[in-house]
Amino acid sequence: MTIDRDAIAFTVKLESDGNKGTLKMESMMSSATLTLYTGENVVLKTVEYAGNNAVTEDLTGCRHDGGVLMPQQKTCTEGLKYKVCSAEGNLEDGDCSGQGGVCRIDPSSKVTQCMQARRCALVGPMVVDFTGAKGRVPDLCSYTLLTTPSFSFKAELRDRLRTDVGFLHRLNLTLTDQEETTVYTIGPGLQVQKDDSPVELGAQAEDGAPSFALNGASWMLIKVPFKGDSVLAAYDGNAVVSFSAFEEAEATSSPFEGLCKDVSKVEEERDDENSPESCEEVQEQPEDESIDCPARTKLCDDLLSEDVVSGCSGLSNYRSAFKDACVELQCKYPEDNLCSFIGGLSNLCDAQTGGASQESARCAGHGCGSALCRDSEFCQASRCRCRAHVLKAFNDRDTVCEEQKASVSVPLCLLTEKSLDEEDLHLNEDGDTCKGTLDEATESLVFSFDHEAKCGTEVKVGEDRIEYHNQVQFDSSSGSGVVSRKSSFSLGFSCFYSQPALKTISFKTKGAEGLQAAIKGSWPYEVKVGMFSDKQLTKPIDFSKGVRRNKMIYISMETDGLDGALLLMKADDCYATDQEGTGGLKHPLISGGCGNSQDSTIKVFPAKNNKGTVMRIKMFQFKGKKNVFLKCKMKLCVASSPGCQPDCDSADSGNRKRRRSVETHMIDEDDAGYFVLRL
Template sequence: MLGFVLYLAACGLLTGSEAMYQTFTSPGEVNISSCPITYFGQRYEKVFVSLKANTFAFCFTDAFSPGSSNNCILMSGGPADRGELEVFSRVIPFGSGVHKLLPDLESVGECVNVIALKDNKEAEIQQVELGNFGSQAILGIKTFTGYPNSAVDAVSQVNGQTVSSETFQTAETINGVITDISGCRLSGVVYKTNTTDVPNTCSTVVCGPSGVARVVSKCGPMQRCQGGRCVQSSTCTVAASAVIDFSGRVHTVPDRCGYTLLSPGSIPGLKVHGLFKERRRADVSFLDRVVLKLDKGSVEVVLEQGRVKLNGKVLELNATAQEFSGVELSKDQMGATAKVSSSSHAVTVFFDGDKALIQITGPKGTVQGLCGDNSGDFSGEKASEYSSSGCEVQHTDPADTNVDCGAATKWCNLLKQAPFSACNVHIDPEPFITACNKTLCEYPAVDGLKCKSLETYAMLCGRTGNVTLEDWRKKTGCSAQPSCQDKVCSDHEFCGELHIGGRPRCLCRAIFASKYRSENSYGEPTVCEHKSATVKLASCLLAEHGIDSSVLHLNDQTCRGEKDEETHMVKFHFDNRNTCGTVVQANDSRVIYKNTIMTQNVSTHGSIYRHDHMHVDFSCYYNQPDVKSMAVKLKHSAVDQHITSGAWSYNLTMKGYIDPQLSTPIESSTGIDLDERIWVELKTEGLDENLVHVVTQSCWATEQPSPDGTLRYNLIVNGCPNPADDTVRVENNGKTTHNQFSFNSFQFSGSTGDVYLHCKVQLCVKEGNNCEPTCHRSGRWRRSIMSGSNDENPALISMAWTS
């Protein structure tokens, strides 16, 4: 070893001048900000000097204290109790003798801190020099005649732990010696500038001159480390739309179709498919479920969010693996696992609703699918039987202003920092950083998505690298999220958070919800049929507005929605048997049945409530029938008239009989004599008798098919018998959905042709007995309020007879 500063001066290399001069006593704090030192990857601008008879300590974080987690250089000492600092700048050009002595130095020396240590008589005992070589540093030691020991011990400590220890004889130090104090720090471990083998990890740590350490694995892309040696084993990771294959390549699924992830030649007949769907955005897909298909026995295992199906049947599983049709299945709070084995290989699939880890073990063999030996050709890997029609259609959603790609990149790069860096030797973080950036630069950081990106890597470290990343959640602020494992959503839903930090619930997928959001609707239109009204609302649409479907009811609070366990659509219903408080109204054109879906008036939580109020009206109606005529000769068979209008339909018929029991209808062969008694029934089918009645408003006869014939004879006027004809009788008019009248047959004077009968019929909303005409001797029909019934739009039905 040659001298340091003295050697440089003698060789004419000490070209700078003192930039700073400072004196101190023990213990003393020395300012080296004009020539800072990078000590094992960390930069320092102060040195705390402690001078004792047996030990000189030069510390960088605090004053020396035995046993503390300090960063110090400790040397055997002498009688020095004071000192002075001189700084020399720009003194060591590249290629000088120092670089020849310390070939690992790869930077130009910028400056040197020269610390002279003296006793109380100002006699120099020892000289310590700290040289700045950029991200590296050197230590120089020189002793003088007052130094009492035969050797100098120099110990470098980081966080209180010894990194290196060297001993120099005074025969060397009297001329000056130098040594390298450069190094790196990685996951709490300190490395010297060099390449260091890490025991039992199949890897080395390379500490470069920049002070940054990197881990280099000795295993190939299809291998993992086991017991310090590389063995064949691979894991394919699928998260959001990213597929990280066995070789570490990243593929992005472009749509919402099903794809073959794995088809191993080592287990014939096995295929693993991934089905992708959208969530909040239509243009970003996420892995929705995983399917294992085995040709042998036609077995299909579906791993879904919160449940596992075998050939369409939901299984009850726990953490203990059970075998079903050659597949080992288990499920816990983390997710579901399926395993298929052969004599030499095993495929294990884990799925938790967000990510899938697909591991294959055994001798190397051919592997097809997006996880294996493919070229990234998605068209060739599409699983048509698991791809819905139109799944390949590309959508473009408006940019989300909440997406911060710069912040996302910074976040994803945490995978290269402690504590994740402890796993970098086992699993290359770059593909996971790429996948993380891809997702978070296109999709808002909701539903715990940021932390799930880190969780995927952490879980893979534990499963395939056997590395536990301690406190990674605490260090990143990623608290454990409420689990979706017990939340089963429908096909048009996904499990997410309505608000950040909220409990998980089933939310609407973007494409499903778009048609309803554009119409500001909660669900499907009202279905009116068979005297009933039905409305189906999507519970996920209600959830978006903070509405719990379980608190909704109709006008009658006992009438609540029925939730379909599979689709999660909530059905509200009323009919003529259970009106659920339906309000019936009428106007000039319609009879309307209206009900309301609403929230409870009384909170179930006392003086507060946590859901929005809701008030949604829905209705069905009968149109008041149009005026229509149909002439039928009475001597022929009776004719039905079918009137369909509005959302509900009903039949209106008029039939003639020759007996009061209405058992013998008038047929085409029936002869009708003059003054013979005829009974006529007006009857409807399809009306709700509890709420609507039928009123025969008027009936008359003409000699022509038209109701406006020249000759006219009235039988019923204003709902009452014609007072001028005492043969006319009217029964049940306005009392129900049918009525009848009778009269004696006749013929028009001067005519021998057919006689045509016409009637006008009116629907009436029943309110008490308001639909029944009150007939006085004058024949007038007196009514109270008829709820919209009027004389302008009655139904006209006609028939004819030949005397």
């Protein structure tokens, strides 16, 4: 062909023989550039001409798929395979399986070549590393999954339906350069934060910064720039993260470290600095005998079939590791996690092909995507459920009984599972003071009652305790309308005062009072016993000098920690004896809360503020005996109940007129429940 441009002419001659071709160019110009294009307007070759000499160029090449390959040029066709044009212009088949792994265009050089594929995944507690080996994270700590000199991915694990099986809770990406460190937190609900500030998904990333984009409703794709290429992480915001990276086929060492490189180094890769305290101390649970392991094994085998990785050559060993990990987890854990394994393996395939797998029909609706749960919850099939340790703490709960107040906590996650609102629950009485109070730190509702806000508290009197009982409740049959989609709820809780069970008090011989804690029950209180020479209880007796016979003394038996308006402590039965143990002589002092009507020197009256009993007695001595012991049995009673405060004056009025000499007789009863004073 001859081209005349501005009266300056040059001639181009093309000759071809099969796949071979030759171009000759002559021109009167001192220099010229000729660019040849294919039919698809793709540059085939650029020819530079200088001087008056003719230029000859070799245009040998190969036609493929509507385009042209020059000699030694490759193009990827399927996974590990490629087409290459030989020096003679012949199109030949190639395979990367023996040259590193996959056929891929190197983003830095733009050259198609065989590259080493690095693949890794964390599914629940199971890890499949670069070599296809599987392992298990044994606890609920933080672990380094993948790290390089410029970035690292770390996983935080939490419990779900079992306290001894951890699942991915949060993914932390840290970028490090010479000037600063940047931390990205990717948490439940596919929420991303950069140094505690929200990150917009899909936004254009700055140079050198990672990008975050949604892939459908259930997956997030994270691209981290690395050596002119990118490391790709796929995260479902719930339980699975998979990593894909590529290196030159000739690379002799890898820049990657972490569990993805070697899953056997679990101890070395635990991140103690960022792990919760005692996270390695797992609360083991018994095996779940309801799990049909053979049936679940067959499911793992059937669903993790070759179809999942069809078109992804080189993933067969990963599929086998995924299947083994699936069986190990499915035979231990009650929740069906098959879709997590399918999703994790599919994403490794997608990273290789650049495509997007279709969601398995079985897994439709199983993802959580942007579903956001509380810290005490986890997501399962777009529903928020209580974590195992929260339910265990609730089932092992104790009512908090302190300062005459009873409290119990109900986890908010339990309300979510039962489709209840915070306002639905109340105590026996439904009022503002009988509703729960939100405790944000523990993510729970706290219900309580005391002597002022009783909220319908019931009092039950038993032989060994007085119990105050209430319950957190919701009746699904209440309210307007004829239908209800909420569950009924009833949680009883109580606090009690134990009846005193004192055995012996060693009375202080120098000092004002003897003090002994009387209670082992839920609400603590104390009994104070003192001896005084005056009714006002202001003059303690000094026993170091002894006490004369016929001296009137006042014995105070009071309580500290009881509300006198509700409960009274009374001396129910007291007597004097000549022996510290059982047996011996006995002289009755108090019976049924009243003084011995046959001994006019004995008087019983309430202590100040109704906090106990004061007994007046004139000192005496058993004939022929050296020691006198006072034994008393105390009793709690409800102040408003009949008989709690006996009318001793009325009972004594007739008896004292017929006063007779005091009789002493042998003891023939057990002393259990009495306290003993040596006089």
